[in-house]
Amino acid sequence: MKRPDETTGYTRDKFFPNAREVMNENTHYELAVNVKDADGNFYEDCSIHDGTYDIDAIFYDSSVNDQTKVFAYIGAPKGANMENPVPAVVCVHGGAGMAFAEWVKLWNDRGYAAIAMTMTGDGPVKGVTHIDGYQYVEKKRHPYAGTGDFCWGDRAFDKDIKNASMYRNVLNVIRAHNVLRNYPGVDKDKIGITGISWGGITTTTTIGVDDRFIWAVPVYGAGYLYESETYFRDLFKKEHYLKEWDPANFAAESDIPTLYINGDSDMHFSLTSTSKTYEVTKKSWLSIRHDFVHGYGTGWAPDEIYRFADAMVAGNEEPFIKISEVSAKNGALTAKIKYPQGRKIVSVKTYYITGKEHPFNDGTTDIGWKSVSGYSLTDSGISVALPAEAAHCYATIADNDGNMVSTRYVKTE
Numbered sequence: 001m002k003r004p005d006e007t008t009g010y011t012r013d014k015f016f017p018n019a020r021e022v023m024n025e026n027t028h029y030e031l032a033v034n035v036k037d038a039d040g041n042f043y044e045d046c047s048i049h050d051g052t053y054d055i056d057a058i059f060y061d062s063s064v065n066d067q068t069k070v071f072a073y074i075g076a077p078k079g080a081n082m083e084n085p086v087p088a089v090v091c092v093h094g095g096a097g098m099a100f101a102e103w104v105k106l107w108n109d110r111g112y113a114a115i116a117m118t119m120t121g122d123g124p125v126k127g128v129t130h131i132d133g134y135q136y137v138e139k140k141r142h143p144y145a146g147t148g149d150f151c152w153g154d155r156a157f158d159k160d161i162k163n164a165s166m167y168r169n170v171l172n173v174i175r176a177h178n179v180l181r182n183y184p185g186v187d188k189d190k191i192g193i194t195g196i197s198w199g200g201i202t203t204t205t206t207i208g209v210d211d212r213f214i215w216a217v218p219v220y221g222a223g224y225l226y227e228s229e230t231y232f233r234d235l236f237k238k239e240h241y242l243k244e245w246d247p248a249n250f251a252a253e254s255d256i257p258t259l260y261i262n263g264d265s266d267m268h269f270s271l272t273s274t275s276k277t278y279e280v281t282k283k284s285w286l287s288i289r290h291d292f293v294h295g296y297g298t299g300w301a302p303d304e305i306y307r308f309a310d311a312m313v314a315g316n317e318e319p320f321i322k323i324s325e326v327s328a329k330n331g332a333l334t335a336k337i338k339y340p341q342g343r344k345i346v347s348v349k350t351y352y353i354t355g356k357e358h359p360f361n362d363g364t365t366d367i368g369w370k371s372v373s374g375y376s377l378t379d380s381g382i383s384v385a386l387p388a389e390a391a392h393c394y395a396t397i398a399d400n401d402g403n404m405v406s407t408r409y410v411k412t413e
Contacts, residue, residue: 001279003252004224005244011253012209015161015245019209022171027178029060032071032124038143046124048101054078055104057124059144060117060179064168067146071123072176073101076113080185087190087313088113088180090213092173092206094197094221097296098122110306115180119169119202121145154238156201157245166245169202174210181212190214190313196299197221197268201247204277207258208250215312216258219299220269222277223248229270229358252280257317259285259308261299263292264351264394267363271394271409279408285320288394288406290351290369304403320405321345321397328386328393329413335395337381343399348375350384352393358409386412 012019032043046057055075062070080086089112091103099118107114123142148168158164173193181188192215195203200221207216223246226236235241243249251258258281262274271288278286287304304320311319322338333350351369359365375382375395384395396406 001276003280004226004246004248005242011244011249015167016170016209019171019174022174023178023210023212025175025178026182027060027175029058029072029179032057032059035059035069036143037123038140043124048075048105052078053105053108055101055108058179059142060175062172062175064171065146065148065162067121067144067148067168067172069142069144070117070172070175071099071142072115072117072179073099073104074113074115074179074183075104075108076183076185077108077111080113082185085185085187086111086113087192087309088115088183088186089191089309090114090173090176090180090193091116092193092195092199092202093119094195094199094296097196097199098125100296103296103300106300112309113180113183113186115176115183117172117176119172120150121148154235154241157236157241159240159242164245166202166205170206170209173202173206177210177212192216192309192312194219194305195221196296197294200269201225204247205250207254207256208252211254211256213256215309216254216256217261217305217308218258219261219302219305220263220266220294221247222260222262222269222274223251223280224273224276227276228273230266230268230361232268232273233360248277248280251277252282255282257283257308257312259287259304259320261287261289261302261304263289263294264369265291265361265367266294267361268294270358270361272358275394275408283317285322286406286408287404288396288409289404290371290396304405307401307403316340320403321399323381323397323405323407325381326407326410327413328390328410331386331388333384333386333393333395333407333410334378335381335407337397343401345375345382345397346400347373347398348382348384348395349373350375350386350393350395352386352390354389354391356391358392
């Protein structure tokens with residue numbers, strides 16, 4: 001599989017020449033209650049210290065264009081300290097998101113410290129109940145956000161690199177990582193990153209810039225955006241979207257073990273782009289989920305996210321079944337399989353569409369997936385008999401621990 005722009009060199013040096021300098025800085029942060037809002041009043045206490053969680057509401061320093069601070073929630077599980085450090089994760093929200101304290105809680109419950117920042121320039125929102133899906137709550141921009149807007153549209157990858165929102169987002173994720181590495185009770189050598197939707201795009205880009213992470217899980221969003229069979233395809237065919245800006249180029253430079261998760265009918269990110277990004281990422285797995293709803297709670301839910309993180313923290317870089325050399329021809333989908341110790345296949349379900357082209361998904365499109373179950377073992381892997389009308393397909397394999405990994409989306413021959 002070719003990367004989007006074959007002429008691109010090491011993208012970190014071209015687009016983020018000061019990345020190493022930022023990674024080496026000691027990013028300062030302070031409690032939000034010590035920071036004044038736009039009205040000149042100190043922010044109310046939005047930290048959570050309730051006997052179950054210890055989560056601080058903070059502002060950390062930024063120096064991207066005229067932005068000077070970023071708001072975030074950060075916290076570690078009870079009992080984490082210098083003598084008992086815990087692994088950690090940076091959580092990157094998507095287009096309609098914010099700094100989710102609930103996301104930090106979710107990881108704390110699993111023994112991880114976490115930081116969840118806001119890319120939108122908004123400050124803390126007190127007393128908000130976050131639910132699954134996009135959050136339609138009143139947000140208030142803080143006075144340290146600068147003039148740059150968080151953008152998940154065509155200005156994200158502008159030719160004017162330093163004014164592109166992806167440039168700003170990646171540097172602010174790196175600084176969130178810096179804060180987390182120096183937070184009390186965190187094992188700085190066991191930190192991963194995950195992102196939802198546009199946060200998945202940001203995560204896919206960041207792993208080609210910040211090589212200190214030990215694992216990554218982009219959910220929904222990936223690269224090859226200009227080939228997505230959704231509105232992104234037309235959005236990113238515009239002149240100022242450079243193919244060398246595409247997140248897949250950054251992922252191709254990464255040695256970080258990465259698990260891509262997406263649904264097979266997502267209206268924002270199609271399997272065409274997710275599969276290609278997975279293929280150019282050196283150490284990668286793919287998990288495609290049928291009828292996977294686009295949203296925060298849904299995107300946080302897959303157990304594979306946490307099992308993948310746990311495995312990497314334990315030093316196991318081969319946690320799931322590894323699939324390679326996928327093809328669909330002569331009436332069969334075939335793939336080579338590498339089994340990690342203790343893993344075996346318990347089921348294979350293959351989904352296919354009959355149309356000669358993947359339908360463009362405008363949010364109302366029925367992709368028309370059909371499925372077949374069953375498979376046969378070969379000397380090197382598996383074989384699935386395909387119906388004669390199958391034009392495109394993918395297979396999802398479940399192992400004995402319930403982990404689901406998938407083949408790439410492939411056209412039949």
